[in-house]
Amino acid sequence: MECTWPESIPSSKKTASAIEELVQGRDIANQLRSLLNKSAGDNNNNNNNKAAPAEDLVLKILKSFTNSLSILNNADSDEVSQIQANTHVTNWNGGPKSSESSEETSRSTAHKDRRGCYKRRKTAQSWTKETPSLTDDGYAWRKYGQKVILNAKFPRHYYRCTHKHDQGCLATKHVQRIHDDPPKYRSTYIGHHTCRNRNFLKGPELFLDSSPPSDSSVLLSFDNSTITNKQDSPFFTSFQPSIKQEYKEEILSDHNDIAHIQSSSSDYLVSPDRTVAFESLAHMSVLSSTLDSDNGDVISGDMMGSVEFGDDFLIDDFP
DNA sequence: CTAATTTGACCTAG
DNA sequence: CTAGGTCAAATTAG
Missing domain, CATH: 2.20.25.80 (WRKY domain)
Incomplete structure (x- = not known):
């Protein structure tokens, strides 16, 4: 068995280099973002909404990179990745189901309605x-x-x-x-x-x-x-x-x-x-x-064989 | 003060 | 239903 590597065993080298490029792009976008933040911070201290559109654009770029990365990384797996991929902290309010009322009818305590808030990733490497x-x-x-x-x-x-x-x-x-x-x-x-x-x-x-x-x-x-x-x-x-x-x-x-x-x-x-x-x-x-x-044959014991790769990191060559 | 951890409730796959 | 994974308020650390 070939010791394939779990992390982005890319289906092809093209995918690998695409991922690299995306990572790089996202990295650069991040730098730009921090640059923007910094300059907005100390240049004009009273007018701070001037940089808002730029910041917004950068965030969009970042999001785009991140989404692409996620798509590439688990190409066939579900959409979990993209959901969390909003690059800034806004916790995507107004979640998937528009529950307009009944905060506390279902659950007694004053907890927020977390239903649908997260998905468990199914097939990640x-x-x-x-x-x-x-x-x-x-x-x-x-x-x-x-x-x-x-x-x-x-x-x-x-x-x-x-x-x-x-x-x-x-x-x-x-x-x-x-x-x-x-x-x-x-x-x-x-x-x-x-x-x-x-x-x-x-x-x-x-x-x-x-x-x-x-x-x-x-x-x-x-x-x-x-x-x-x-x-x-x-x-x-x-x-x-x-x-x-x-x-x-x-x-x-x-x-x-x-x-x-x-x-x-x-x-x-x-x-x-x-x-x-x-x-x-x-x-x-x-x-x-x-x-x-x-x-050798590491048998059972208690499965502490060593490095077992849990998931099928399916190398999906295109059909 | 911000950021990380703790911890019990919540959520979902099986 | 249960077991495991995640969220987020409260707490603690820096």
Whole structure:
């Protein structure tokens, strides 16, 4: 089986480069938007509605980019993506069903009518990754929920991209601790990032940005799988500037255990200067360990095989 | 003050 | 119906 990559395994390279272009365009539009905001802020402080039409236009451009991205990303899946894609914060009032009255007839409490407010994404690409510690993947995640899962000892934490409202990034993930004694966390990534704000310190960014966009970005090759690093391939975790809070307590709690694990995998302890080589090594080791346990026969156990790609990332070549 | 997290209610797929 | 995923008010952190 070919180790295909879940994130935008584009049906074709055309799609891939189209996505890249769109991301770039949206990024630029974002820059323009912030530029507009800034200039409107300090130039004319009393007349601020002058920039409103421009801002509006930029927002429309952004929306258009985001929608296109969403369409391309899950080409056949449902319309969830576009719904959330309004790039600014207006929570699309006047929802799908025009309920003119009866706020409280159905539900007693003074909650807003959230029916139809969200849709659960059905077929988004997802993949899981298991780590002995909570590592940051370079993206800014915002926790939005926590749930106790049946037959699981630990609750599951739900995160979404911080730039969901900024840039309409629809990526989410959930993290669940599956073992305690040797700490093990399973993170499931759903959807992929359309945002461009990774928290790189300095080194690895040249990995991603200055790489030729055609197809030879970064290759990691293993036994029989070739991995191309596109914009957010899941294993290109990076250094994090600050460990977030939710991780902090966990890390502190089993501080002793993970210390040597991390150092042995040469991850996160290297100074950022010489990271590029080290990083790839680190990831290779991570990957090889996971893939390694895979090529034998990781059976059952409890399915902690390693990297299983959850969904059928159907590569829809055109019919 | 703003922004992130917590947490219980809400919503939907199965 | 239930289990899992999401929302959003309240709370806490920066």
